[in-house]
Amino acid sequence: MRIDIITVLPELIKSPFEASILKRATEKGLVEVHFHNLRDYATNKYRQIDDYQFGGGAGMVMMIEPIDKCISKLKAERDYDEIIYLTPDGETLNQGIANALSLKKNLMMLCGHYKGVDQRVRDQFITKEISIGDYVLSGGELGAAVLSDAIIRLLPGVLNDETSALTDSFQDDLLAPPVYTRPADYKGLKVPEILLSGHTQKIEQWREQQAHERTADRRPDLLSSDSDEN
Numbered sequence: 001m002r003i004d005i006i007t008v009l010p011e012l013i014k015s016p017f018e019a020s021i022l023k024r025a026t027e028k029g030l031v032e033v034h035f036h037n038l039r040d041y042a043t044n045k046y047r048q049i050d051d052y053q054f055g056g057g058a059g060m061v062m063m064i065e066p067i068d069k070c071i072s073k074l075k076a077e078r079d080y081d082e083i084i085y086l087t088p089d090g091e092t093l094n095q096g097i098a099n100a101l102s103l104k105k106n107l108m109m110l111c112g113h114y115k116g117v118d119q120r121v122r123d124q125f126i127t128k129e130i131s132i133g134d135y136v137l138s139g140g141e142l143g144a145a146v147l148s149d150a151i152i153r154l155l156p157g158v159l160n161d162e163t164s165a166l167t168d169s170f171q172d173d174l175l176a177p178p179v180y181t182r183p184a185d186y187k188g189l190k191v192p193e194i195l196l197s198g199h200t201q202k203i204e205q206w207r208e209q210q211a212h213e214r215t216a217d218r219r220p221d222l223l224s225s226d227s228d229e230n
């Protein structure tokens with residue numbers, strides 16, 4: 001998979017890709033992430049990428065021309081499955097969306113700033129708009145990092161057995177059950193007996209029951225909804 005991220009702040013988004021699982025995925029050649037500084041596509045000598053909005057009002061708007069130049073250059077080099085704009089008014093990210101995007105080959109992500117991008121960019125180039133939650137960030141970079149992480153960890157070969165994505169919360173619309181490790185008794189705080197029994201089938205049943213209880217308690221909406229995306 002290849003991900004191209006268009007941003008005015010490359011230094012804000014690079015570091016998550018230089019650590020841990022994302023770094024390993026890159027080193028293994030399972031994903032390539034490229035960053036494009038939008039200012040490199042600015043058309044005037046001040047490297048300006050935003051301007052006042054027509055009609056008046058506070059806040060700058062990202063101009064169409066630098067974005068057009070950057071996106072068009074990338075599109076001339078390869079086909080993109082999706083060109084994603086990170087924005088608080090997009091579709092809210094969930095596991096189903098991450099699963100679907102993890103099957104794609106080339107993704108482009110555009111990070112917004114200020115009041116956002118000129119609407120013509122969205123109409124003309126963007127194929128998908130994603131929000132990472134109902135709150136406003138100072139730019140789309142952290143959203144792009146979150147989205148990329150959620151996608152990349154699903155790529156075959158990125159996680160090993162111990163970190164398998166199959167038992168994650170949300171993969172079956174259930175939250176994950178509680179987990180424990182040694183010691184079995186810490187200052188009187190005991191691990192549930194069943195987990196020490198060695199009885200694989202009963203342990204599995206217990207985990208399933210715990211997952212249901214936890215979901216019913218914390219996220220009853222997951223049990224009632226038919227929330228599979230794709």
Ligand code: ADE
Nearest residue numbers: 086087088131132137143
């Ligand atoms: N940019 C600003 N806020 C955002 C959010 N909640 N999700 C994605 N991109 C954003």
